[in-house]
Amino acid sequence: MESSRRSEVLEAAARVRTVLRQHADAADEEARVSEPGMAELRRSGLMGLLVPQEHGGLGGDLADLVEIAQLLADGCTSTAMIWAMHCQQTDALVRFAAPALRDRLLPRVARGELYLASITTGPGTSGHLLSNASPLSGTTEGLQVLREAPIVTGGTHAEGFLITMRSSPDAPESEISLVYADREQLDVVERQDWDTLGMRGTHSLGLKLTGVVPRSQVVGEDGGFRTVALESMAPVGHLAWAACWLGAARSALGGLVGLLRSPERPRSIDVRSELVAERLARIRMDLELVGGYLHRVTDEVGQLRAAGSSLAGTATQIHLNTLKVTAAELTFRSVDRMVQLAGLSVGYRRRSSVPLERHFRDLRSAALNYSNDRLLTATGALTLMDRSVQLA
Incomplete structure (x- = not known):
């Protein structure tokens, strides 16, 4: 995406994030989709992020998807996941739908008229x-x-x-x-x-x-969903989910650090304590590892697609599975540690100034969203096939 358009897209994402943040508590409390958030997403053009420009979309790529998913999850993890999974479906249409079906659907997606579930x-x-x-x-x-x-x-x-x-x-x-x-x-x-x-x-x-x-x-081909899954749905899903979980955990850490640096810091937390410093370091390390691996695997997938190569290779499948499992485990662990550090009055209390309790509950789902156990079993079997051990 060209730099001027990219700046406009990021500005639109920041505006959407503001709306999502304003309504995140209500969506969580009432267990419903944030209608103001979805309406803002539809107006923003971001529903068409992965739609090619010739169909009226933004023409973004997976690196754009990963960046914007993190921004949106900073506002509301649930709405960010809705958007991310819509983009996952959009990618499948872009890559595998017949031309007539693409021509009919993609302009509607770009205009925010067609949310794909x-x-x-x-x-x-x-x-x-x-x-x-x-x-x-x-x-x-x-x-x-x-x-x-x-x-x-x-x-x-x-x-x-x-x-x-x-x-x-x-x-x-x-x-x-x-x-x-x-x-x-x-x-x-x-x-x-x-x-x-x-x-x-x-x-x-x-x-x-x-x-x-x-x-x-x-x-795609009749009976050929396996190809759609390997080349589109699974990789885009793993990248987008990991980005949402990382965005939520980053948001939690940013809020916690802001609190610890403010006059409202709980008296029970001594920021000069070596124990506090060590706990903050481990939280930051977990998020750095997820962020680094996410960007590395995003680059790998992008390079393979640009070269017209398949994503079905053993090493690439291992990297994608590893990304999903690692992101699910480490983002949840980081928020768990934040709750422990913040204590009962901030970390465990609903309606706290830093919504760690909501982030904790949201990120607990990450390991269940396409089960980590299934992916670990698959990765173990794939490891026996990758004698060269092609690490990401």
């Missing part, structure tokens, strides 16, 4: 991207969609959905297709409430979707 989990799949028991059925009108999803981030606000389904009733569960559906093409029924420990502002209700879509709305 992801339907990739299903009952009994434990969030596994590459298996699904719900089949597509052909009809004279198109493809019949009948899909249960236990968790859909921001789904009640979405104008469109990208849905994974088994490619046909006779196909194996691993033969998955990705299908786009407009909300107008579906009957959408809310299935479960969203009353959770953290990330409450994502309002990730369960949904049941029923409808018929044209065959032209299959994204």
Whole structure:
């Protein structure tokens, strides 16, 4: 992105961050999407960050996504995650949708008219991207969609959905297709409430979707979702999630340091104490490690894409999995340490001047958002295949 446009985009992100910060507590308290925050995102043009300029978007890349995700999470982690996952879906459309479908959808995304939600989990799949028991059925009108999803981030606000389904009733569960559906093409029924420990502002209700879509709305090859996942959804998701978690933890540390340097500092915390200094150092080190690894893996993915190379290589997959697990563990650990350092009166209290309690609850979800356990198991198996040990 050219420097003048980039400055404008960062200014827009800063304005959105201000609105998100103003409404973050209410979204958390009421377990609902921040409507003022989403409205500001739609006005800002940031919903079209990854949309090419020829379709009216900002033409940003993954480095821009990572930077802006951190800014938005500084305001509200839940809304930042909604936006990040929308960008994940946008990238899949940009890279894999047929030209006619791109031409129809991407200008709407760029104008902030089309928020894309992801339907990739299903009952009994434990969030596994590459298996699904719900089949597509052909009809004279198109493809019949009948899909249960236990968790859909921001789904009640979405104008469109990208849905994974088994490619046909006779196909194996691993033969998955990705299908786009407009909300107008579906009957959408809310299935479960969203009353959770953290990330409450994502309002990730369960949904049941029923409808018929044209065959032209299959994204990528029929049965070829594995390629979309490896080249787009999984890598963009890991980069964007890690950036959101890092942005939230950075925000927490910035607020804590500001408090410790102010006259309002709790009397129980002696900033001249070596123990306090050591604890601050370990918190900062965790965030430095996440930030450094995030930018290194972002560069790796960007370079491979620029060269037209696949992201399915063993080492790259290990690096992406490692980024997600490391970011989830270290950002949560850093906020846990901040709570310990700040004590009951600041760190553990709701409505504290520094919202460590909310950050703590939000970041606890990071290890569960596509389970760290599953990624560690996959990385262990991949490690046996990478004899050269290509470290990031």
